[in-house]
Amino acid sequence: MEGVMDHTMRNLLSEVGGMDYLVSEFIRVTQYAIPAHTFKRLVPENANQATTKYHHPVHTQLLGSNAELMAESAFNAVQSGATHIDVNFGCPAKRVNGHGGGSVLLQTPNILNAIMSNIRQQLPKHIPVSAKIRLGYEDEALLLDNVAAIESAGVGTLTIHGRTKKDGYKPPARWEKIGVIQDQTKMIVVANGDITDTESLLRCKSIAGCRHFMIGRGSLNNPFVFQQIRDQLNGLQYITDHDALLNLFSSYREQLKDHYDEVASLGRLKQWCGHLRFEYPAIKENLQTLRRSNSTDELIEKLNNIF
Numbered sequence: 001m002e003g004v005m006d007h008t009m010r011n012l013l014s015e016v017g018g019m020d021y022l023v024s025e026f027i028r029v030t031q032y033a034i035p036a037h038t039f040k041r042l043v044p045e046n047a048n049q050a051t052t053k054y055h056h057p058v059h060t061q062l063l064g065s066n067a068e069l070m071a072e073s074a075f076n077a078v079q080s081g082a083t084h085i086d087v088n089f090g091c092p093a094k095r096v097n098g099h100g101g102g103s104v105l106l107q108t109p110n111i112l113n114a115i116m117s118n119i120r121q122q123l124p125k126h127i128p129v130s131a132k133i134r135l136g137y138e139d140e141a142l143l144l145d146n147v148a149a150i151e152s153a154g155v156g157t158l159t160i161h162g163r164t165k166k167d168g169y170k171p172p173a174r175w176e177k178i179g180v181i182q183d184q185t186k187m188i189v190v191a192n193g194d195i196t197d198t199e200s201l202l203r204c205k206s207i208a209g210c211r212h213f214m215i216g217r218g219s220l221n222n223p224f225v226f227q228q229i230r231d232q233l234n235g236l237q238y239i240t241d242h243d244a245l246l247n248l249f250s251s252y253r254e255q256l257k258d259h260y261d262e263v264a265s266l267g268r269l270k271q272w273c274g275h276l277r278f279e280y281p282a283i284k285e286n287l288q289t290l291r292r293s294n295s296t297d298e299l300i301e302k303l304n305n306i307f
């Protein structure tokens with residue numbers, strides 16, 4: 001979720017609610033340990049007991065391959081106020097993998113273990129540590145080895161995206177493989193991939209046997225998804241209309257203005273429109289018109305006219 005799930009978007013989703021927690025964009029650890037002041041800037045929720053304005057916890061996520069630097073960075077994150085450290089071993093981006101981070105490490109279970117062991121040993125016992133993986137890199141041959149390597153390091157929660165790095169984001173996610181892990185580990189397993197609504201969540205639950213689920217880009221396509229699922233599972237109906245989206249869009253614009261200039265704010269809003277088009281046909285039909293907006297006011301006005 002790098003580049004799209006910054007603190008402004010996390011706060012916007014938190015405003016709608018329905019989730020149990022959110023996760024920061026991954027923070028890259030490369031040639032040196034990330035200092036505490038950088039975490040304070042990138043995960044400003046850490047200054048508020050690692051919660052959003054609307055009281056949802058935010059986990060600080062790291063990405064890197066040097067066990068010692070990752071551990072030192074995790075310690076600095078906690079010093080900045082982080083209350084939960086997550087490690088990303090799932091990112092399939094070539095640029096990330098080319099620098100030794102993300103899913104490329106799924107080829108080396110010993111390095112997974114070294115990273116997670118160093119982090120776990122460096123942090124106070126009351127700070128939870130979790131990890132996110134894919135089913136593998138080229139194939140799934142090392143899946144069980146990777147899970148065992150992470151679990152033996154003292155990790156309590158493992159999120160699994162039901163695809164390999166080679167799969168990218170091609171459907172479908174193989175939830176049945178997540179179910180195999182669910183039966184093989186004492187860690188809490190969080191299923192991820194192709195969960196976009198209540199129906200898909202219940203199908204994933206029946207196939208994987210999980211009780212915990214993560215939604216990534218689906219929350220950008222439909223910011224109401226968490227609350228819709230939560231209400232529907234409780235027998236309620238969560239109704240949204242175009243006015244609800246327009247109000248949320250305007251709220252996002254105001255939040256962006258507090259942190260970014262007009263050009264950057266407009267870029268973020270156009271980027272979000274690119275995601276919203278998957279759930280809102282009117283935005284899809286008018287996407288190019290929206291992208292030609294020269295100001296946030298113009299973009300808001302065009303959205304109002306479209307709806």
